[in-house]
Each structure stands twice: as structure tokens, then as C-alpha cells.
Amino acid sequence: MKLKTIYASLKNDLSFIESELEQTVNAHHPVLRDASNHLLKAGGKRIRPVFVLLSGKFGDYNLVLMKNVAVALELIHMASLVHDDVIDDAEMRRGKKTIKAKWDNRVAMYTGDYIFARAIELVTELKEPAANAILSNAILEMSIGEIEQIKDQFNWDQNVRDYFRRIKRKTALLIATSCELGAVAAGASKAEQRHLKQFGYYVGMSYQITDDILDYTGTVKELGKPAGGDLLQGNITLPVLYAMNQDNKKHEIMDIFSKELNTSQEKVNQVISIVKSSGGIEFSQRISDRYLQKALNELDQLPSQPARTSLRQIAEYIGKRKH
DSSP: OOHHHHGGGGHHHHHHHHHHHHHHHOOSSHHHHHHHHHHHHTOOOOHHHHHHHHHHTTSOOOHHHHHHHHHHHHHHHHHHHHHHHHHHTOOEETTEEOHHHHSOHHHHHHHHHHHHHHHHHHHTTSSOHHHHHHHHHHHHHHHHHHHHHHHTTTOTTOOHHHHHHHHIIIIIHHHHHHHHHHHHHTTOOHHHHHHHHHHHHHHHHHHHHHHHHHHHHOOHHHHSSOTTHHHHTTOOOHHHHHHHTSTTHHHHHHHHHHSOOSOHHHHHHHHHHHHHHHTHHHHHHHHHHHHHHHHHHHHTTSOOSHHHHHHHHHHHHHHHOOO
């Protein structure tokens, strides 16, 4: 099933959210406005706003109230992508030039900061004090995750536990926060807030592991960037961590990166081949599936309603997607 089909029941609400996103990033300064809109128009799955809206269905759903949370969560995600592209020196994002490539690093960093600030400004309009604390913690943990990723670049001695801690902070917590804040904003019960938060966390873990698998198996057309991009940046993810523990492959991979090859992509292609032959892809898929099942178990604790069905369909899509 395609996301467009799953999102059908939210079509009008998501159109409203998209319009609000455009209005929110329209800065007075022309460079900030153009750069922000460039990123927005590159598109995206809008997973976080959808999770906010669907989680709000378990309480007193009010789109005018929910939109501040939905827009804020997507803006935080967008801002983190802008900063990521500067750190990774990335040229492409979703098949289009990154802000740092189209303008420069300074414009990208200030654009990311501006989008972050607009997100925080929106959430302050919520009268629920807990919402601000939840969001602040998510941004704090994301920042720590980013620092850890930089620290661990080309660190061949890291382990699977380091990886899980990093993706929890970089990806899973923001998705968990989307589900939790949607429930909080709608006044859902504490138990529902808790189950939705856990659902989002497990889905987020599965989502990032699937992303890391696709980095080894996807095409430029599917990914909007070259395969092996993570490894090229020195980001050692689950598939390669598994491969490194098989038949002394760790030294073989390290030797590849210490050699003078014609291009960096040549090194990456060699490692991709090792990862695939080692069973790293299959192992990572099993771990992703395990997190996905935990997410579905959390949904089973929630009242049966159309929103629960949609959350289940999105979770299953995330775990099996090809791009």
C-alpha cells in the first residue's frame, strides 16, 4: 500500500498543514525565504505531521490546535536535515540540490537555525507546559545524537549498542515525540500518550534501520543520492557493523579505507559488496522487523478506531519501504 492511500483520510488536513508550513517559513529576508522554500518544495513523506494528527484522534481532535504541533515537528526535522547536509558536505537531498550546495554553508546554517526558531515559536502557543518540556528534550537529545555521530565517524571500534543509542537520539525520539505531543495536545489519556510514545519510538528505530539498509541497496533514483553515502561520510551503520564481526571482515574493510584508490566511491562499492555477502542486510532487516513488531504490539493496547488502523498501515509501510 502506498502512503498516498494511507493518508487519504487526512488529505484535507494535510493540505492545511502544508499551507501552514509554507506560511511559517516565509521569512522577510529574501535569502532565508528562498532557502527555506527550496527545502520545503523538495518534498518529503511528512511522517511526523501525520503521526501528530493521527495520535490526536485518540483525544479531542482540533486541527487548529494540532497544526502548531504538526508544523513544529516537521520544521525541526527539516532544520536538522539542513544542518546534516552541512556536516556531511552533501550536494543532493531528495534528488535536488541541498541548501549548502545551492547557496553556501553560512546560508544553510542560518536557515536551519531560523527554521528551528520558528518551530519553537509555534509550540509556545500551546498552553500545555508539558509539551514544551517534551519538545525541548527531543531537540536536546537530537543535538547529542548529532555530536555522537560526528565523534564516531570512521571509528571502527564502535559497537551495536553505540549505533542503537545514536539512532534513538537522531531519529526515533523525534518520531516518538510526534506521537506523544499529538496525544498531549488533544488531551488523550496518560495511558494512550504512553503507548503512542512507545509506538513512535519503535517505529522510529525501524525507520532508521530501514534507511541504513537502503543506503546499501537503493539506487540514486530511489534515494535521491548515491548509494553508500553514509559510509562515504564515515557513518558506520548496522549493516556494516554486522559485516565487520564476520570472518575478520573488520580488517578487510579498514584496509579498503586505508588504501589509495581512484575514487572514494570505489572504496564504498567494495564495502557494499562485503556487506551484502556477509549477511549484513538480512541481519539488519530482522532487527528492523523486531522493532516493527514491538510498535504493532503497542498499537494493540489502544482503542480500536480508524486512526489505529492508519498507524498500523504506516508502520508496516515504513518497515518494508524501498525508498
